[in-house]
Each structure stands twice: as structure tokens, then as C-alpha cells.
Amino acid sequence: MITITDKHNCCGCSACVQACPKQCISFEEDEQGFRYPLVDKAACVDCGLCEKVCPVLNAGEPRHPLAVYAAINPNEEIRRESSSGGIFTALAEAVLDESGVVFGARFNDQWEVVHAYTESKEGLAPFRGSKYVQSRVGETYRQAKAFLQQGRKVMYTGTPCQIAGLKRYLGKEYDQLLTVDVVCHGVPSPLVWRNYLRDITANNLSQIASINFRDKSTGWKNYSVKICGQEETPFVNESYRKNPFMQVFLKDFCLRPSCHTCPAKSGKSGSDLTIADFWGINDPDWDDDKGTSLILVHTCQGQQSLDSCNIPKKQTSYEDAISHNPSIEKSVAENKFISLFWQQYYNDGLNNIQSLLDKTKPSIINRLHRKIRRLI
Template sequence: MPKCAYACYNKNEEVRMSSSSGGIYSLLAEKILEDGGEVFAACYDRNLEVSYRKINSIDELPDSRGSKYVASHMGNVFQDVLDSLQKGIKVLFVGTPCQCEGLMSFLGKRYDNLVCVDFICHGIPGRIPWRKYLESMKNRGSELVGINMRDKTSGWSKGKFCWKMTDNFGNTTFQPQSENFFMKGFIANIYLRPSCYNCQFKGIERKTDFTLGDYWGVWNIQPEMDDNKGISLVLVHSQKGQKLFDSVSSSIVYTNAFLDKAIKYNSPILSSVKCSDNRKVFYKRINEGEDFIKIMEDLTRISFKDKLKIRIKRSIKNIQNF
């Protein structure tokens, strides 16, 4: 079991609103940087590819905030982390559970100056679908140069976040996540990496120091914490992690989380998602050169039968709540 489980958020409103959930990663990273350390995290490059970057100053942190539902280029990041650790530099590494496991396997031993942070992972889409999505948008006259997959302008609770997209003409568009075709495919598990459907790194007991995630369901479990701006579920796995959390706790609003209940709303903590029946169809069509958005329009179209089922479920729920 984790040493502690917290429901929490960053008191800094600006940082919190620019983060996917409660803005806790930024506080941990800031503390490491203030102590003369380095942060290794995934950031967008100029082509909106996701790559690991070494961060040396707090001014660079905003680029590493926010969820990026794309497989990242790792480059030589494991070797870079090892080089810094061997020099005695404090390091915070944040990545998927499998990336963190890969780093620790590469290092071969524990380092007291390493803080490893993973997150609750639904699964990671491959880079090809992402590139094809960008290409599809460009073909429709919207060449994207900026993206926030988890913008909170319309809220956070119950998955109300939006995609915020900026094109090469400076136009900014907000799109509900339920209407974005890349997000639809992600949620439907159509193009996650093959290993994500049988992930070996699930569970609440981790070798990392922290597991971070959205505290989905907090509005039902601990509603007093929910203000629709994002709440983090933070699992602390080590004494080193608890010490770091305590050192920044004055900047956090937090309380103990009800982990057993939280897991019910965060099933990816424990189990892999099921592979979509449409995965092979998607890759066949994309490899034949078809347009990404056209494919996703076909594969995510809701049938009349499914629409009827949804309406019936909603009616039953409304009657129960009456």
C-alpha cells in the first residue's frame, strides 16, 4: 500500500489552472530546481512532437505541464539522468509507469538524489495517429502550432475539460474533449501502443516515489474538495517522497484521500484497458493513406441502437435521482 494518499491542489491559482489536475507536479519540480537540481519531463517541440527535455529553471516548467496523449521521444534521457545523478545533482524524473520502470532498470541501483514520479496511465497513443491527426487538421486549413489537451476554461469536474488549439494564423479554438476526434480515438482505445492493452506496471504499489493523477469522482467522494478547477490524487510510495511532499505542503490544500473509493473512478490504476475491435481497421485504413478525421468519423459514429441505450440509462438514472 502507498504510505499516504492525498486529495490536493496547488494554492497558486495560475499554476493550477495551467495544469491538468491540481498542479502538484509543478510544486515538486520547483522544489527540486530551487535545491539546485534538474527536472526531466516530456514537452512539445516546435512540430508538436513530444520529447524529453532537461529543465534547469522554473521559467522552463510551464512547457512540461499538462497531459500529452502521445508517445514521447526518449532520446538519451536515461543516460542524461544517470550522468546528473553520478555528479551528485538532485533529479526529478516524471514519466509513464513503464518509462519510470525502464529508467530504474537502466540505472541498476537506487539513487538517493533521484525522485521518480509516474502517473495514473490510461495508455499512450502511438506517434503515427498523432501525426496523421495534425496532417488532417492542416488539410482542412488549420495548421496547429499550439495545443493544450486538457484546458480548463469550461471546467474540470466530470471530464468537462476542452482542447485548446492555436493555428499558424494565431487563431485559438476551444473544443469539448467529447467532440475532438483524436480524443475520441484515445478514449475508445483505438490506437494505443500494443503493450498498453496488457500493461505490466499497474497496481497501487509502485517502485516510484509518487503516483499522480486526476482525482476523478472526487465530486461524489469528497465534494468539499471539488471546485471544478482540478484536484490531484497523489499516492506517496516512499519516505523520500513523503519528505518532499512535506517540504511543499504549505503551498498545497490537501486532505487524506479515500483510496478504495477513488480507485472505482480510476480503474487504470489497477487494470489495462481493453483493445478496441476497431484498432486493426484503423491502422489498415491509415496505412492506405485515408484521412484521419474521416476514419475517426466512421469508427466513432454512435449507432441508433447505442443512442437508444444511452437514453434509457439516462432516464433510469434521472428516475433514481428523483
């Protein structure tokens, strides 16, 4: 039976919750807003299934990609709405053209991030764009399995640990399943997100009309966070460097503990494809600052799906890909001020966060070191 004694050992994929034949595992939110499984011991029959499907207890082997590409979706509008080069939509449309089903992360009516599915191209729009909050997988592994058993083609997208959880949950390979994970820095706390939205809307979330974590009107690299209401003036429209939620996310103050010891990076998720931003693409023909996708191909099925969506792509090396994107392989270290952050957060929310952020600013010498390392 699943027992969480160290929170680093649960990525919250919910494979155990969905697999339990007695439905005696519930998901409880902790004080940081992350959900963990809790077993009703009286109802448990000790079948061991929850442990069998857990991607942390059964981590996969790291894989070196078979091929690496830079790619750009030629549809400019879709690329603008996407966080990177829009490869997610290109892959998804090819699956829908074969009467398939696509799973991804979207906002619900409370602006929480949840997994859901669509069978139409219009239904892809809410999945577009990165949402920097842990998404709730809900019942989607069960739903994906039901579609697969009907013989439907299924594309399931998510973080590497969500793909690892799905694969363990399914327990066998399906020819019609395409799994695509995103390179993952880590997922910030849903609690910090919820409270941030309440703060900026004076506790009236229904005023929000749209949220874009990666608005490209200021460029792909120097993106902005844009949160609009019904009025002309947005609630938030500022560089990610200035946005308090993005600052605490990128400084690793409020990531899920498992993100510091990720069980699914480096291809361990078992996905067919991994997609990401091609940060540091060193080719002016492939960088117009409107977004370029990086694609790591792990399986022949992944290569076939990529070829079938017929978008311009250029083959490149894994070394090129990894040099500006350490999150492909490495978990981020735990910020030594995490406890201080939570202490301050419970007292004062994200107000006065600047002094804490200043403490974590790298010194000039460290910055110089980093630059030299990059150049080398």
C-alpha cells in the same frame, strides 16, 4: 539480446537502447508509428545487458500505496495550466529550490512529444499539461544518471513504464532521485498525432503556436482540446468528446499494444509518487471544477518530497481513489475493432471515423449496468 516477437512485450522505454555498451540497438518506427528496438546482430557481443534493464522482462511487484491524498496547487495560474491540480509543478519547484534537475515530457519544434530536462522554474512551463501521445525518452536516462553521479537532486517524471525503465537502467537506488509517474490510460500513436496535425494545418505545422489537450476554460471535467495558431481563430477548440484524435485515443483504437498488458501499473513501476486526476472526488471543498490532483505515496522519500512542497492536501482512502480511476491498476482491454480502425485509417485517415465510433457505443443496458456498478 533483445528480440521483439510480440509487440505487447515492448513499451518502448528505450532502456535497452541506452544501456547497450556497443550502441548496436536502434529504434525503428513501425507502421502504427510506435518505436521498437532493433539489434545489429553483427555488432552485438551478447552481454545480456539489454535484457537485464528491460522493465517488461523484469516487471516489478504491485504495491499498495502507503498514503493517498487529494491536493490542489494554490497558485491559480499554474493550476489552470496544469491538467489536474498542478501537483507536478509544486513537486518540481521544490526540487529546483534545492538546485535540482527536473525531467518531463514536452513538445519539440515539430510538435512531437519528447522527454527533456530543465534546471529552471521557467523551464517547467513546457512540461505542464498532459500530452496524449507517446513521448520519446531519447537520451534522458543517461542524462539523469550523469546528474545523479554529480550528486545533483533529480526528479524524473513520466508514464509508469518510463519510470520502470529508468529504474532498471540505473540498476541501483539513489537517495537524491525522486521518481513520479502519472496514472496512465495508455499512449496513442505518434503517427496518428503527426497526421492529425498535418490535416488541421494543411501540412504546415509551423503555423501552430500552442497545443493544450486539457484546456479548462470549459471546466476540468468537461475539458476542451485547443490548438492555436498566430491568427485569432484557433485551429481547434472543441470538447474532448467531439475531437477526433481524443475520440480514437479514448476508444482505445490506437494505443501502443503494450498498454493492453501494461507491465508497470499498480505501483509496479517502483516510483516514489504516482499522480493523477482525482476523478470522482466527492467533497465540494476539494472540487471547484478547476482541477484536483490525486497522489499515491509509495515510499518515505515520496512522502518527504510531498510534505516539503507545502501545499494544501487532504488524506483519503485508496478505495476512494480507485473507484473512479480504474487505470491505476487495470490495463484497458483491446477494442475488438482495432484492425478495422487501422484498415480504415490507412485508407482515409480520421475522416469518416464516426461510423466506427458508433459501433463501439455502449448499449443503453451496458450504460445502465455501469451506472449501477458505480453507485454500488
